[in-house]
Amino acid sequence: MCDTFFFDKQNEFMKQQ
Structure with a gap:
């Protein structure tokens, strides 16, 4: 979990970068 x-x-962090 x-x-x-x-x-x-x-x-999400990688997507923002």
């Missing part, structure tokens, strides 16, 4: 949440956040 935590992994999915972290991955989702990282994905």
Whole structure:
């Protein structure tokens, strides 16, 4: 569960960059 949440956040961060 935590992994999915972290991955989702990282994905958004990469998209913003």
